[in-house]
Amino acid sequence: MRADRTFAYGATAGLLGDLLLGDPRRGHPVAAFGRAAAAVERALWRDHRGWGALHTAVCAGGAAGAALLATRAVRKRPAASVALTAAATWAVVGGTSLGREARAIGAALEAGDVEAARARLPHLCGRDPQSLDAPGIARAVVESVAENTSDAVVGALVWGALAGVPGLVAFRAVNTLDAMVGHRSPRHLRYGWASARLDDVAGWPGARLTAALAVAAGGAPRRATRAWRDDARKHPSPNAGPVEASFAGALGVRLGGTLSYGGRVEHRPVLNGGGRAVEVADIERAVRLSRRVGWLALGAAVAVRKVRT
Secondary structure, X not given: OOHHHHHHHHHHHHHHHHHHHXXXXXXXXXXXXXXXXXXXXXXXXXXXXXXXXXXXXXXXXXXXXXXXXXXXXXXXXXXXXXHHHHHHHHHHOOHHHHHHHHHHHHHHHHOOOHHHHHHHHHHOOOEOHHHOOHHHHHHHHHHHHHHHHHHHHHHHHHHHHHHHHHHHHHHHHHHHHHHHHOOOOOOOOOOOHHXXXXXXXXXXXXXXXXHHHHHHHOOOHHHHHHHHHHHHHHOOOOOHHHHHHHHHHHHOEOEEEEEEEOOEEEEEEEEOOOOEOOOOHHHHHHHHHHHHHHHHHXXXXXXXXXXXX
């Protein structure tokens, strides 16, 4: 079977598996990778960029290498190759769990239970929940849905199209390492530098595709394009900027502003300043837009894989 068909069948099956099953509560491969990466960190940690780069190379390189060996082991068996692609896609994408967590927080806000929403927010993002009121939580959820549509779905599919199963696995490994050590805490400011920079590079194509698909699928293409063009570069993240700006324009809301991470307050520029404030109902709209973008990304990834083959 040709490689483009293997990817098309496998990636579609994997995305359907995520839609139907979501992430497993126990034994998730990404969680297992996280535990292994944490063990490597305990062995290697030094307050030094070089040791952090070694940590990144060992963890991401090891995951990609294992995926490459698995791919070679089944390359002469079409059914096994499709199954491997499907399993890898299901393991690395997280669109369904993203939507479930966002909707759970939205349901708590709809019920007026702000404390329950605060308790659930850390499942979705790293904001300080106690510093947020109900509108602030809703905004945080919409921003997280936008950013994670790129990180948890589109970016993985892009790298799967470019490099097959090793690309899928390597992207998720890099993204997971960034979540673990790429933030600017005192412990990881130097040690996590390589993971953060590699994640910026790996996430670049997926973020632009996510933004473009949000423009196409959001129902307000001119407004979304304008927000992307005018505001994306204002965001401190080179990849979150285009995604959040295009989602903001597509949904007609304002994103950005003051937020708090780990006790550190940040004042971020407003994205789509002409939009209205985020409301609880916008969480569901963001989840639906995220799902449309994910399926369009699958189509784009399959087309790219076909051209490359």
